[in-house]
């Protein structure tokens with residue numbers, strides 16, 4: 095605390111990201127990064143962008159990248175917004191559509207950054223409880239005043255809503271913005287992008303951090319009606335004109351161009367997830383059905399804290415949220431087969 099802080103700064107409860115350990119030989123399954131490297135074409139494009147042009151500012155509109163994304167999803171460039179990671183895109187969406195409003199509907203168990211943005215932008219959240227199976231009931235989300243935000247698949251549960259269920263939520267909130275955060279959509283879900291031309295109140299956000307193995311590069315995007323995108327641009331241009339540097343723009347373009355690599359890696363992650371679920375179930379874990387690159391699991395005989403501490407002592411890190419309703423669960427990111435073997439061996443040593 096300092097007398098120099100504004101009231102806003104004093105009242106904040108900032109988001110705590112998962113640990114980024116300084117030790118290199120840990121099996122890191124705590125922040126849902128992709129266990130596989132980015133496409134070689136992405137790395138080549140980024141290396142090529144490291145040249146004397148770095149003395150110049152980047153294209154503030156990221157025109158070429160936005161056009162590449164528009165072509166990829168068969169949208170108009172005016173329906174595409176990009177930012178420095180989807181966390182920034184989400185923050186700008188809060189400022190543009192929700193700031194100062196009451197009754198933003200969101201799940202009680204969800205991405206823990208949303209309540210932080212609510213506080214930063216003076217938004218009154220209304221938390222809707224997940225059902226007994228830890229899933230979202232679409233019928234609970236209607237007639238919101240400020241808007242709706244939810245991840246699909248949800249985090250940290252991994253549970254997926256179908257496209258008709260998403261459409262039901264958008265349909266029953268036509269007078270406010272519905273943000274669908276698709277950080278994990280490429281691991282088994284159907285994107286709501288195909289609904290954009292029918293619903294001017296739908297904003298879909300995505301990231302290159304998870305399915306495209308580029309968490310270290312910081313590129314996120316939002317897709318929606320051109321009036322929503324125009325609003326985001328207004329706020330962005332009142333804050334930071336150049337959120338994406340030249341190297342990131344080049345890498346992100348290459349990421350959308352190398353579709354083969356993207357598909358191969360997503361398929362591999364899904365296969366690894368299925369193996370991980372089976373192994374955890376064999377160790378008596380209860381594992382929620384996941385359509386993401388992580389699983390959410392609880393054990394009937396060992397507390398989440400004790401499993402977490404044991405794994406940590408064996409050089410394996412996973413994520414635990416000391417939060418009501420989910421304090422008995424661990425979120426485990428999908429790793430390579432070798433990483434997952436180490437995890438399972440460490441668990442066997444504890445449980446048998």
Ligand SMILES: *Cc1c(COP(=O)(O)O)cnc(C)c1O
Nearest residue numbers: 179180181205245277301303314
């Ligand atoms: C990881 C994650 C993000 C943030 O992704 P970045 O693009 O790396 O900022 C957004 N939403 C959810 C639900 C996430 O899990």
